[in-house]
Amino acid sequence: MKMTFRWYGSQSDPIPLKYIKQIPGMTGLMGLLDKPAGVDWPEEEFAALKKEVNDAGLEIEVIESVNVHEDIKTGLGRRDEYIANYISTIRMLAKHGVKVIIYNFMPVFDWLRTDLARVIPEDGSNSLYFDEKDLGEMGPLEIVRRTAAGSKGFSLPGWEPERLALLETTLKQYEGMTPDGLRKNFKYFLDAVIPVCEEVGVRMACHPDDPAWPIFGLPRITHSQEDFDKMVQLHDSPANTLCLCTGSLGSNPDNDIPAAIRHFGKMNRIGAMHVRNVKYLGYHHFREAAHLSSTGDLDVYEIMKAIYETCPDTYIRPDHGRMIWDEEGRPGYGLYDRALGAAYLNGLWEAIVKGQAKG
């Protein structure tokens, strides 16, 4: 298991790399360049980012959110041009030592919450929160407005302004699209990019829908073990993997997370993992909890054990943290609670490894 940390780059992330390096056991980043979907990432910019990260004593073997353009998901317009750019980005990243690219195939929205800073009554911290009842009243344009207003001026992954400017047009393009229609476009994309990944030694890792069910009537095809079984079969290759995000898949209590890890881990189809906890508050209603098992509803010990048993070499990162100790950070991506999360996950790992060694 390689412990990493999501970082947004020195222009946009208030957390210095030095602080990340000081978290015990931290090996590297899940980093990104802040580029719109469809763009061929400029090599000089990535090389500069890599140098900065390496100079801080950290690796950058996992890139998160090389976003897939909506034209690829809808099968319209300039999809072949955007796929060509995607392929060129894969080749460039591979040349600079990147091993895994995390992306998603969610129509329009990446992750979605109805409150970015809901106070947790037990301790006065706050975290990301979702209640479908609130969403019903809002509609897509209002949720976008609220999310932007609650982001404290930080750019949020998946909520890039240029993407949202086109929201109404994009929503229309999905009218009438079925899950199978979306899956067909997904296959077209995978058939184009996976052979290149095999050639250059990169694995694509698809992030689940978050929350793990359809929203606003949009087709969604990556929110259960069955969905991902179909996804890996769309183009059967060790380079076609998932980024198993415990909190996204785990937002639906019907998903058995340790079982899903064991299932895809044994198949060698887990390219990376996001590990966090969720507290269920009712039907399609949850908030994000601290990483510690007892503060939420996921068994984080079992999760780490499933990783140890079936995909022990995978990259993981602590995922969304709460805001604690009066930190004013990017929602979900502050320093303190994610650092506590990493320390806890490392502690579980050490106990599992030593426990196994003793039999």
Ligand code: DNO
């Ligand atoms: C949310 C993140 C996602 C993830 C993307 C990958 O906080 O986990 O934005 O990075 O879905 O494309």
